[in-house]
Amino acid sequence: MNSLRILRQEPSYRRLFAAGLVNGIGDRFSQVAVLGLLLSLTGSGLAVGITFAVRLFPYLVFGPLGGLLADRFSKNTIMIFTDVIRLFFALTPLLVRNPGDIWIIYVSAFALSAGEAIYAPARMSLIPRLVRQDHLLAVNSLEQAMVGFVLIGGSVTGGILAAVVGGQVSFVLNALSFLISGLLLLRLDPAKRSAAAEINSGELIYTPTPAPTLGPRQTAVLRRLLTQSFFLRIMLIAFAVWPIGDGIFNVLISVYAAEVFHMGDIGIGLLYGALGAGMLVGSGLTGRMARYMRTAAVLTVLIEGVFQVMISQSPSFLLLILLLALSAVTTSVGNACNETVLMQLIPTEWQGRFFGGLATLQNTLMGIAMLAAGFLLEVVTPRTLGLVGGLFLVLLGLSVSLGWLLHRPRTFEHSLSDTEKKTTLSP
DSSP states (O other), X not given: OHHHHHHXXXXXXXXXXXXXXXXXXXXXXXXXXXXXXXXXXXXXXXXXXXXXHHHHTTHHHHHHHXXXXXXXXXXXXXXXXXXXXXXXXXXXXXXOOSGGGHHHHHHHHHHHHHHHHHHHHHHHHHHHHHSOGGGHHHHHHHHHHHHHHHIIIIIIHHHHHHHHHOHHHHHHHHHHHHHHHHHHHHTOOHHHHHHXXXXXXXXXXXXXXXXXXXXXXXXXXXXXXXXXXHHHHHHHHHHHHHHHHHHHHHHHHXXXXXXXXXXXXXXXXXXXXXXXXXXXXXXXXXXXXXXXXXXXXXXXXXXXXXXXXXXXXOSSHHHHHHHHHHHHHHHHHHHHHHHHHHHHHSOGGGHHHHHHHHHHHHHHHHHHHHHHHHHHTTTSOHHHHHHHHHHHHHHHHHHHHHHHHHHGGGOOOOOOOHHHHHHHHOO
């Protein structure tokens, strides 16, 4: 398989992939247990909405900070440090015993999310430095496959584990996952691998030691990127609006399982497992989109909205599982294509701040949407809210898709080559 070949050829990314896989599975163990615990203590979607919102609000502050740190300091050190800190907060839900202790879950969710907000830009901006440029699409496809493995291995197993032995074990396993992830990253050597990747790809990429400041020439490059790339302009609009519909959907997944179909922890795990299976299938299809990455990234917004409308009205739990899996196939392809194009467009030395800022924008908006969804579930049914959220994404998808398809034939879309980046950005 192509994925196995890439993992063999990119040993440093293989270690990063393993760390992310272990870390993600532990987080899913904990998330399923937390959702089940909240619904059992409160019986309300409001607590779920608040928890999701609390997990995303830290990006408002720590997302930009994480991007700045990633461009200035060792990305590997940043990731290890955040793993160690999060290990302790992963254990705090063990202290929850009754509804009056729910605030502990909120504090834990905030701290874990703050760590992730710092961790994620470092990890994302490290990938182009670890791997060959011609492997970027395949590696981003593997990133989506990793999400799939995490959802299946973490959510399905986590749901069964929480139902059989209780959520306490899940919280302990999440803490252990941070420890294992940190140990894996200790042996990662980004500087050595970056040089090897550049030699193997026949390119010499400008990688300055100090982080650049936004002087007049650098600002001109950013303006040039936005001017030349219609894709970047239209996707920035999508990035600013899409999290609203997706935030509603994220809250509803557990509510569909527990409140609509009365499947409990196992149902929550199965739905997240269906998402994981879809992500895996989608990652295998991404390679076929190499010539149409921009178009695929844009159209998947519309397709995801259509699936969410159908999901909201699903008459059976089995059909819901199928629709979730098909939706995840679309999401997987779109995410891999989108991330690859962005890694090619954005200058290497700014990627930490760009991805950190993007995560801040998306997660803050998603947090607001999740909080609002939690309150709305007190007055409207989950199916009605899901229908509204799906239609919102359909309208967004139609807008950006029509804009892209009408503009694309008259526009020569291209990104700055590495040579252009070096010439323009060098001091």
